[in-house]
Amino acid sequence: MELDSRLVRCFASVFPDLTTEQIKQASGKTVPTWDSLAAVTLIAVVEQEFGIDVNPLDLGDLNSYSAMKDYLRHRLNGRMSERSNP
Amino acid sequence: MKLLTALDVLKQRLPEGGPVREVFLACGFTPIHLQTFLAAHLQLYFPTERIEITTGVYGDLVGNLERLQPAATRLSALCVVIEWSDLDPRLGIRNLGGWDVSDIPDVLESLHQHSQRLCQGIERFCGTVPISISMPTLPIPPLFISPLHQQHHHELQLREAVASMAASLSRNQGIRIVSSQRLDELSPALQRFDVKAEILSGFPYSLDHASTLAELLAATIRNAPPRKGLITDLDGTLWSGILGEAGVDGICWEMDGRAHIHGLYQQFLASLASAGVLIAVASRNDEALVEQALSRKDMLLKRDSLFPLEVHWGLKSESVRRILRTWNIGPDAVVFVDDSPMEVAEVHEAFPEMDCIVFPNNNYQAFWDLMRRLRNSFGKSTVSIEDSIRLQSIRTVAAIGQSLQDAEGRADEFLKNAEASIVFSLGRDVHDSRALELINKTNQFNLNGKRFSESDWIGYLNEPGAFLLTANYEDKYGPLGKVSVLIGRDNGSLLTVDGWAMSCRAFSRRIEYQILRYLFDVFRFEEIIFEYRKTDRNGPLQGFFARLLQRPPDSVVRISNRCFSQRAPSLYHRVEDTLRHGA
Structure with missing residues (x-):
């Protein structure tokens, strides 16, 4: 839940005209303002907000809200399990 | 500031049609996040203005400047962000031009040529728009043969060339260079360069570095006016010890007495005074003893630099009130320093706008921070003639003020x-910072209360027919410096005055009448139109017009030469006229 709301906030800062519902359906194909500049800004906002560094090879796949959410869930879970290792 | 916060700041768009602050951000890299942060920081500084930032093309900093036409722009500021790769592409990592040992001398030669072109490109804008510049902030790539812990002479030559370019640019009025020392403090060197962002998107800065750099650039664009006066306590502040108990010879400010920070404080206040900052004393003490102490030959802050002295056993806030009256400045332009937290609290309660600081006795680091804080509060780009005579003119006004109030x-x-003399200067010197300060700070004798941003001021004076008239006053009691500023337009058939302000230190000397006489004599119009507007505080100007018109002034005031000649009082000033610059 927390991940969802933080990610929605990131999207809202880059796409201020979208509603929360529209954000959750958003992708590069459905949002006209999702151009290369918006994509770079979105990745930078997400990296800073979640304290992660997105691998350049993953950038091409992060082209929708749901893809971004899945990616973050995977990365953040991974980090937690790494931390729990002694 | 986080990028998310910056975007949120910019989401709160102001309505169309309001005032706009347009800034051109010239850089050779993709401006993307720096542009966002700069807009956000400027928006916080100027909350009622819509911030618009325009940029050029990637990879051509000099070309971006050369394509921008100074005369055709109505920019509020020009912001130039230089990185090493703008001085030679081989000093970046996006171009593969060769890092052979044999290439380095050519890199140096190329850097010299690029920096010359860059200086010329920037200097074209001097006098048309305020300019803020950031010199290279990123690490130089590892192209030199020496190990990281050793500086190679080629690297030193590069740095020398850039430092020389910055020094040369900073000599131009209207150009402000971002402090590399301040940037070093706020943005660690190793955390500035984002290699991934540079390679993937052509944006070389980490987000933290971009935000910090944008904040400093915005601060140089804002160019907040410095505070004007400092009121200091004596015992435990200007010196160590209590004068009433230790006696004149018992107080100290040197290393031996572990009182060195008081010596540094004196030295610092002397430095501020030499730059035109007013320094006064508010102390609960015996007046005669204080005079003796301040006359000690080893004082680093000379007695002459202090005015006025409020030394008695009454409330500090009352002393401060009297000092403000003598200086004729508001509490928001003043800093109060005292070692007693109680006194500081008492003054702060009476003057919430005043910066009230507890002197950090026995805390050397806190004292260092205090000096830096004070320098920031009183910081300015240049020391003007008015700065150098401000104290003397305030003393003069205080001394003869009563005589001037007579019948x-x-x-x-x-x-x-x-034996008064007025020196008029007619022209359009956009860099006359005292003129802009007078029009923006004066309330009582102010034509309409209109304030100008630096860029509005430059824009106005660059309009056809616009002129700037300033008046410097001096009499046998001493100089008052530049006391009046007037701006107007001569369109060939009408003379319109759009702004006029006179320092209240110059009241009752009939300078305002002499200014009008000068306008009639020089421009030879039968009538002058004043874009007057009544404000809550411009009573003295209303009175001046009412005396000439013999009725309260309307929204636009017209004064004819005939009316002026009949109603103006006798004028005794000797008048001089300096060079006119293209008016």
């Missing part, structure tokens, strides 16, 4: 014997 007949006699 009209005696005032006439007084003015006749004052």
Whole structure:
């Protein structure tokens, strides 16, 4: 839940005209303002907000809200399990 | 500031049609996040203005400047962000131009040529728009043969060339260079360069570095006016010890007495005073003893630099009130320093706008921070002639003020014997910072209360027919410096005055009448139109117009030469006229 709301906030800062519902359906194909500049800004906002560094090879796949959410869930879970290792 | 916060700041768009602050951000990299942060920081500084930032093309910093036409722009500021790769592409990592040992001398030569072109490109804008510049902030790539812990002479030559370029640019009025020392403090060197972002998107800065750099650039664009006066306590502040107990020879400020920070404080206040900052004393003490102490030959802050002295056993806030009255400045332009937290609290309660600081006795690091904080509060780009005579003119005004309040007949006699002279300067010197300060700070004798941003001021004076008239006053009691500023337009058939302000230190000397006489004599119009507007505080100007018109002034005031000649009082000033610059 927390991940969802933080990610929605990131999207809202880059796409201020979208509603929360529209954000959750958003992708590069459905949002006209999702151009290369918006994509770079979105990745930078997400990296800073979640304290992660997105691998350049993953950038091409992060082209929708749901893809971004899945990616973050995977990365953040991974980090937690790494931390729990002694 | 986080990028998310910056975007949120910019989301709160102001309505169309309001004032706009347009800034051109010239850089050779993709401006993307720096542009966002700069807009956000400027928006916080100027909350009522819509911030618009325009940029050029990637990879051509000099070309971006050369394509921008100074005369065709109505920019509020020009912001130039230089990185090493703008001085030679081989100093970046996006171009593969060769890092052979044999290439380095050519890199140096190329850097010299690029920096010359860059300087010329920037200097074209001097006098048309305020300019803020950031010199290279990123690490130089590892292209030199020496190990990281050793500086190679080629690297030193590069740095020398850039430092020389910055020094040369900073000599131009209207150009402000971002402090590399301040940037070093706020943005760690190793955390500035984002290699991934540079390679993937052509944006070389980490987000933290971009935000910090944008904040400093915004601060140089904002160019907040410095505070004007400092009121200091004595015991435990200007010196160590209590004068009433230790006696004149018992107080100290040197290393031996572990009182060195008081010596540094004196030295610092002397430095501020030499730059035109007013320094006064508010102390609960014996006046005669204080005079003796301040006359000690080893004082680093000279007695002459202090005015006025409020030394008695009454409330500090009352002392501060009297000092403000003598200086004729508001509490928001003043800093109060005292070692007693109680005194500081008492003054702060009476003057919430005043910066009230507890002197950090026995805390050397806190004292260092205090000096830096004070320098920031009083920081300015240049020391003007007015700065150098401000204290003297305030002393003069205080000394003869009572005489000038006397009856009209005696005032006439007084003015006749004052040996007063006025030096007029007519032109359009956009860099006259004192003129801009007068028009923006003066309330009582102010034509309409209109304030100008630096860029509005430059824009106005660059309009066809616009002129700037300033008046410097001096009499046998001493100089008052530049006391009046007037701006107007001569369109060939009408003379319109759009702004006029006079320092209240110059009241009752009939300078305002002499200014009008000068306008009639020089421009030779039968009538002058004043874009007057009544404000809550411009009563003295209303009175001046009412005396000439013999009725309260309307929204636009017209004064004819005939009316002026009939109603103006006798004028005794000797008048001089300096060079006119293209008016």
